[in-house]
Amino acid sequence: MRTAAKPSTKATTARGSRSGDAAGDASAAVTGATVGAILRVLRRAARGWNAPVLTLMAAEKHDPFLTLIGCILSLRTKDETTAVAAPRLFARARTPAEMLALTAREIEELIFPVGFYRTKARVILGICRDLIDKFEGRVPDEIETLTTLKGVGRKTANLVVTESFRKPGICVDTHVHRISNRWGLVTTKTPDQTERALRAALPRRYWIEYNSLVVAFGQTICHPVSPWCSRCPVARHCPRRGVTHSR
Numbered sequence: 001m002r003t004a005a006k007p008s009t010k011a012t013t014a015r016g017s018r019s020g021d022a023a024g025d026a027s028a029a030v031t032g033a034t035v036g037a038i039l040r041v042l043r044r045a046a047r048g049w050n051a052p053v054l055t056l057m058a059a060e061k062h063d064p065f066l067t068l069i070g071c072i073l074s075l076r077t078k079d080e081t082t083a084v085a086a087p088r089l090f091a092r093a094r095t096p097a098e099m100l101a102l103t104a105r106e107i108e109e110l111i112f113p114v115g116f117y118r119t120k121a122r123v124i125l126g127i128c129r130d131l132i133d134k135f136e137g138r139v140p141d142e143i144e145t146l147t148t149l150k151g152v153g154r155k156t157a158n159l160v161v162t163e164s165f166r167k168p169g170i171c172v173d174t175h176v177h178r179i180s181n182r183w184g185l186v187t188t189k190t191p192d193q194t195e196r197a198l199r200a201a202l203p204r205r206y207w208i209e210y211n212s213l214v215v216a217f218g219q220t221i222c223h224p225v226s227p228w229c230s231r232c233p234v235a236r237h238c239p240r241r242g243v244t245h246s247r
């Protein structure tokens with residue numbers, strides 16, 4: 001099991017340092033025209049970070065069903081817990097039909113202690129029933145169709161289409177919402193608003209990788225409380241909107 005590493009002073013540059021990164025105006029909001037410079041820096045820095053667990057799962061499996069169920073397990077659950085529970089469940093069931101051969105109680109025991117494990121066991125069975133009844137057992141590759149499945153929201157649907165089908169989408173979780181606002185790339189109150197705003201502001205070529213880069217960055221440096229601004233490799237671009245405490 002891998003957990004997010006502490007930021008290394010070697011791998012990152014201090015706020016104001018000029019090495020390795022094109023200079024930006026840290027007081028100005030990040031825009032669609034300037035976000036590319038940030039993502040280039042994060043792409044390089046990310047080699048030393050741990051990838052978000054769902055990206056790892058999708059990269060290893062390339063299986064939309066496993067990505068979909070893994071994402072359901074991960075909601076309101078720590079990555080470390082999902083990383084243990086998901087393989088335990090997938091060792092018993094890797095298709096909708098195999099999942100339906102399990103009882104809700106068996107699924108509960110396999111996925112415990114993910115958040116809301118009792119509810120999620122029933123949601124997973126409902127999704128599997130719908131996949132078989134309405135979609136011939138296949139996971140749809142369209143966001144709007146995926147969100148017709150009970151328990152599948154836009155975050156999950158976007159993750160499935162981007163990670164498993166490599167189709168354009170922007171998966172917005174708490175890290176993407178927070179950091180996009182700190183950068184001033186969007187000014188929003190909720191993840192759904194952020195997804196809509198990013199669809200307008202973020203050039204399409206960055207959509208697929210945006211989630212995994214920003215989530216890893218959020219787990220490693222740009223923490224929810226007291227981000228590591230002094231070690232941040234993109235500090236020169238960041239207006240730090242809403243940041244009141246930092247290290």
Ligand code: SF4
Pocket residue numbers: 182221222223227228229232233234235238239240243246
């Ligand atoms: S808030 Fe701090 S850690 Fe986050 S991107 Fe801006 S400078 Fe970097």
